[in-house]
Amino acid sequence: MTKNETVEVEELKREIEKLKEDLSKLTQTLGKVGEEKIRGSVEEIKEQVLSQIPKEQLERLEEVKAKSEELLEAVKEQQQKHPAGTLLVAAGIGFLLGRVLGGKS
Secondary structure (H helix, E strand, C coil), rough: CCHHHHHHHHHHHHHHHHHHHHHHHHHHHHHHHHHHCCCCCCCCHHHHHHCCCHHHHHHHHHHHHHEEEHHHHHHHHHHHHHHHHHHHHHHHHHEEEHHHHHHHC
16 A cells, blocks of 8 residues: 555545544434423423313312322321331231232132
8 A cells, every 4th residue: 555545544534533423423412402302392292281171170289289298298207206106007008908909818
């Protein structure tokens, strides 16, 4: 191989590497654009669904959500204060649910 051919081969290698880098950047950009479009679509669908739910039901849902968060916090506090008792209650509930849902053995 002549010196000129070697130089051309090296240039081609550099160009190929540059193309690989450009392709990688393009792929990342397309991925980000796709994510943004998906997020936008999800938000759009969420808004459409929420717009079809009556206001009173949405308010009730918020009340239920707030109450459930309060109850969850109370359960966490109770568990921290009385871990053994909480474990026994959970075991009892699990046993009862198993009997009810499992039927007779």
